[in-house]
Amino acid sequence: MLETTVAAIRPADEAAMAAARELHGRLTKPAGSLGALEELSVRLAGLAGVCPPPLPEPAAVAIFAGDHGVHAQGVSPWPQEVTAQMIGNFLAGGAVVNAFARQAGASVTVVDVGVATPLPTEPAAEPAVRDPAVPRLVAASVRRGTRDLTATAALTRDEALAAVQTGIRIADELIDAGAGILLTGDMGIGNTTPAAVLIAAFTGADPLDTTGRGTGVDDPTYARKVAVVRAALARHTPDPADPLGVLAAVGGLEHAALAGLILGAAARRTPVLLDGVIAVSAALAAAAFAPEAVCAMVAGHRSAEPGATVALRHLGLDPLIDLGLRLGEGTGALLALPVVTGAVRVLHEVATFDSAGVVEK
Amino acid sequence: MLETTVAAIRPADEAAMAAARELHGRLTKPAGSLGALEELSVRLAGLAGVCPPPLPEPAAVAIFAGDHGVHAQGVSPWPQEVTAQMIGNFLAGGAVVNAFARQAGASVTVVDVGVATPLPTEPAAEPAVRDPAVPRLVAASVRRGTRDLTATAALTRDEALAAVQTGIRIADELIDAGAGILLTGDMGIGNTTPAAVLIAAFTGADPLDTTGRGTGVDDPTYARKVAVVRAALARHTPDPADPLGVLAAVGGLEHAALAGLILGAAARRTPVLLDGVIAVSAALAAAAFAPEAVCAMVAGHRSAEPGATVALRHLGLDPLIDLGLRLGEGTGALLALPVVTGAVRVLHEVATFDSAGVVEK
Numbered sequence: 147m148l149e150t151t152v153a154a155i156r157p158a159d160e161a162a163m164a165a166a167r168e169l170h171g172r173l174t175k176p177a178g179s180l181g182a183l184e185e186l187s188v189r190l191a192g193l194a195g196v197c198p199p200p201l202p203e204p205a206a207v208a209i210f211a212g213d214h215g216v217h218a219q220g221v222s223p224w225p226q227e228v229t230a231q232m233i234g235n236f237l238a239g240g241a242v243v244n245a246f247a248r249q250a251g252a253s254v255t256v257v258d259v260g261v262a263t264p265l266p267t268e269p270a271a272e273p274a275v276r277d278p279a280v281p282r283l284v285a286a287s288v289r290r291g292t293r294d295l296t297a298t299a300a301l302t303r304d305e306a307l308a309a310v311q312t313g314i315r316i317a318d319e320l321i322d323a324g325a326g327i328l329l330t331g332d333m334g335i336g337n338t339t340p341a342a343v344l345i346a347a348f349t350g351a352d353p354l355d356t357t358g359r360g361t362g363v364d365d366p367t368y369a370r371k372v373a374v375v376r377a378a379l380a381r382h383t384p385d386p387a388d389p390l391g392v393l394a395a396v397g398g399l400e401h402a403a404l405a406g407l408i409l410g411a412a413a414r415r416t417p418v419l420l421d422g423v424i425a426v427s428a429a430l431a432a433a434a435f436a437p438e439a440v441c442a443m444v445a446g447h448r449s450a451e452p453g454a455t456v457a458l459r460h461l462g463l464d465p466l467i468d469l470g471l472r473l474g475e476g477t478g479a480l481l482a483l484p485v486v487t488g489a490v491r492v493l494h495e496v497a498t499f500d501s502a503g504v505v506e507k
Numbered sequence: 508m509l510e511t512t513v514a515a516i517r518p519a520d521e522a523a524m525a526a527a528r529e530l531h532g533r534l535t536k537p538a539g540s541l542g543a544l545e546e547l548s549v550r551l552a553g554l555a556g557v558c559p560p561p562l563p564e565p566a567a568v569a570i571f572a573g574d575h576g577v578h579a580q581g582v583s584p585w586p587q588e589v590t591a592q593m594i595g596n597f598l599a600g601g602a603v604v605n606a607f608a609r610q611a612g613a614s615v616t617v618v619d620v621g622v623a624t625p626l627p628t629e630p631a632a633e634p635a636v637r638d639p640a641v642p643r644l645v646a647a648s649v650r651r652g653t654r655d656l657t658a659t660a661a662l663t664r665d666e667a668l669a670a671v672q673t674g675i676r677i678a679d680e681l682i683d684a685g686a687g688i689l690l691t692g693d694m695g696i697g698n699t700t701p702a703a704v705l706i707a708a709f710t711g712a713d714p715l716d717t718t719g720r721g722t723g724v725d726d727p728t729y730a731r732k733v734a735v736v737r738a739a740l741a742r743h744t745p746d747p748a749d750p751l752g753v754l755a756a757v758g759g760l761e762h763a764a765l766a767g768l769i770l771g772a773a774a775r776r777t778p779v780l781l782d783g784v785i786a787v788s789a790a791l792a793a794a795a796f797a798p799e800a801v802c803a804m805v806a807g808h809r810s811a812e813p814g815a816t817v818a819l820r821h822l823g824l825d826p827l828i829d830l831g832l833r834l835g836e837g838t839g840a841l842l843a844l845p846v847v848t849g850a851v852r853v854l855h856e857v858a859t860f861d862s863a864g865v866v867e868k
Contacts, residue, residue: 174596175603176834179723183830223868224868227866231864234863240535240862241863248856250845469544470542471544473541477541484842484845488607491610492606496601504592
């Protein structure tokens with residue numbers, strides 16, 4: 147499944163991109179006056195292979211949740227149970243991601259790929275007709291949290307592959323159900339530590355530049371976190387040409403699943419709007435599997451986590467929003483969604499100089 | 508009317524701001540993890556005088572349109588008729604501002620405060636029940652374009668006052684009709700030139716730093732534009748302590764009306780989301796009339812026009828979006844609207860640690 151997905155990912159369609167650029171020149175606005183939105187709409191035309199590309203509607207957020215053996219090293223001040231408790235919050239509609247999803251009209255799918263502690267809610271039987279406004283829980287646990295990456299590989303290759311394939315499957319299900327754009331979300335106490343290792347592994351950057359304060363750790367915890375990232379790289383010497391091996395050695399289950407989601411979206415020529423540092427660390431893995439997967443990626447925002455900027459630079463992506471967010475869950479991607487939709491809408495709805503009777507300069 | 512409006516503008520409510528900060532600390536997210544959105548929601552609580560502040564809904568865009576005598580100096584490559592033609596485009600729903608307003612569910616009101624050439628559409632009689640999705644034209648022309656500010660004052664003080672009062676009146680009408688937030692829009696071929704003069708006049712910045720390429724002028728036109736801005740400042744020596752005098756000497760009718768709109772919103776404790784360089788030049792005038800008016804201002808985006816950054820710095824405002832837009836019309840404000848709404852929504856809808864059963868760190 148991973149192999150056929152990777153094989154299905156194609157480069158951007160140059161003709162559709164040229165058509166979008168040409169159309170922009172005829173719309174009733176000064177050339178280039180929509181700044182980054184113009185190039186974004188051109189990229190999405192290239193992804194879809196048609197101009198204008200379809201409006202990215204409806205939107206579906208997929209939140210992959212997992213726990214981390216490295217939590218035992220004291221890299222986070224939050225107890226591990228908070229991962230499961232926040233899943234309860236997501237399903238009850240009480241988290242920030244829910245508020246933003248309601249506002250954006252996006253569905254929320256929570257996928258347990260490896261939560262360590264019992265979930266407060268069991269997955270309900272699917273009703274015949276689902277209300278997209280009600281968050282859904284998918285049970286797809288590979289194991290109850292990763293192993294401690296400072297002591298051993300976090301996952302076996304088979305476990306990492308299972309998580310990647312879950313991500314691909316969720317992408318397919320959401321797109322089959324009609325989603326026009328996928329948004330990445332994540333939940334996992336301690337998951338900025340594996341993200342920092344992944345970003346260092348794929349970009350070659352120093353752990354000091356890829357490690358941040360996550361939910362807001364103090365100085366001693368931060369120093370410990372950087373040391374953990376450095377030790378993990380030294381122990382595993384992950385090979386960026388072997389993304390499955392990197393994900394297994396130093397990843398998290400949600401990171402692996404997100405890489406799969408991104409690959410699945412790219413294979414279906416559907417845009418995937420990236421949230422913060424967890425998403426972009428997974429995007430590096432996806433790009434290592436299939437470089438052309440970058441064509442499907444839109445960087446929603448620049449997380450306050452420094453590793454996010456390192457990863458975005460490596461991917462060649464400019465984020466749409468830069469407001470110092472560091473919450474995760476998919477919140478930054480949801481804030482950026484109207485910008486993506488607006489960029490595409492311009493190609494659908496704005497009059498040309500000719501049709502509007504406006505003279506050109 | 509201007510005097511009573513200015514007198515009605517009050518400082519932010521410190522108690523409501525403190526309540527919003529305290530509430531943020533109890534919501535199910537790490538403290539500070541929503542970055543700039545947290546401070547934005549605190550400011551809006553201070554403006555409303557209550558926590559949580561009302562959701563900024565529905566949104567109303569007011570596009571003030573005018574022409575400019577300085578157009579005769581060759582500061583724009585576009586013919587002056589385009590101002591009137593674009594009003595036709597706005598009313599037909601074909602412009603970018605219309606596409607973005609439809610997406611955001613915002614109404615569009617176009618106000619002719621001084622268009623030079625005949626409008627393609629006469630203002631229709633108001634139907635008993637207005638469809639907010641249909642753009643509306645308000646006829647409030649003060650004069651058919653300003654005088655050439657390189658030769659004489661652009662407006663008399665009475666004309667400038669009439670435009671400011673039109674802006675106040677439009678703010679009142681929109682808020683009376685239920686608007687929870689006002690968005691500034693503008694249309695006027697050549698209007699970045701008076702904006703550059705206004706920004707230089709109110710901030711003391713050099714014309715080289717306040718003058719941009721507007722719709723995209725070539726090098727000789729840009730050099731001419733800077734010289735025009737410099738000459739206007741030398742001729743009129745505008746006094747920033749006399750904002751009406753500044754608007755009369757070197758402003759445009761849409762700039763003056765926007766200053767009025769901002770003052771009107773501030774007096775009603777209603778947020779006003781600023782678009783680009785025209786809006787922020789008007790915001791400087793509003794702040795000169797009433798420094799506390801800044802409490803009502805939210806900077807939608809950072810225009811590619813350099814003067815916008817100079818003005819925002821002077822106002823102490825950080826923009827929400829920074830994507831190189833330089834279109835005007837209200838487009839940048841509309842792109843930022845979901846960020847503002849989202850910031851407030853968090854205070855209304857997100858569960859507390861207590862209520863969600865999530866333990867704290």
